[in-house]
Amino acid sequence: MSRQLLDAVMLQEAMVALSSNGWKLVQEDKAIYKAFVFKDFSEAFGFMSRAALDAHQLDHHPEWFNVYNKVNVTLNTHDAGGITALDIELANRMDAIQQKG
Ligand SMILES: C[C@H](O)[C@H](O)[C@H]1CNC2=NC(N)=NC(=O)C2=N1
Numbered sequence: 001m002s003r004q005l006l007d008a009v010m011l012q013e014a015m016v017a018l019s020s021n022g023w024k025l026v027q028e029d030k031a032i033y034k035a036f037v038f039k040d041f042s043e044a045f046g047f048m049s050r051a052a053l054d055a056h057q058l059d060h061h062p063e064w065f066n067v068y069n070k071v072n073v074t075l076n077t078h079d080a081g082g083i084t085a086l087d088i089e090l091a092n093r094m095d096a097i098q099q100k101g
Pocket residue numbers: 059060061062063075076077078079080
């Protein structure tokens with residue numbers, strides 16, 4: 001999958017779908033962010049374990065911060081200096097993991 005920066009139109013299109021699931025543009029549109037909230041630590045860590053496998057498979061890694069039932073995730077592609085298709089893919093996979101429960 002491409003590590004080329006998304007152009008403005010592609011980014012806006014991707015954000016229409018992602019923002020309905022709680023993702024926001026941050027860092028002057030160079031990253032996306034979502035605050036995930038789970039029932040407890042076990043659910044949060046289960047989510048992180050599953051997401052880690054996707055991150056490894058994609059060779060694309062989240063910046064994330066966990067306290068108890070909260071996981072704050074920031075995604076960007078440092079190699080490209082902004083948001084690429086890999087960030088959108090990992091965000092979608094994380095939402096799918098969350099929705100599976
Ligand atoms: C060599 C390796 O593929 C790169 O360093 C990858 C690893 N994981 C990565 N993860 C993220 N989030 N951004 C990157 O630019 C990135 N680059």
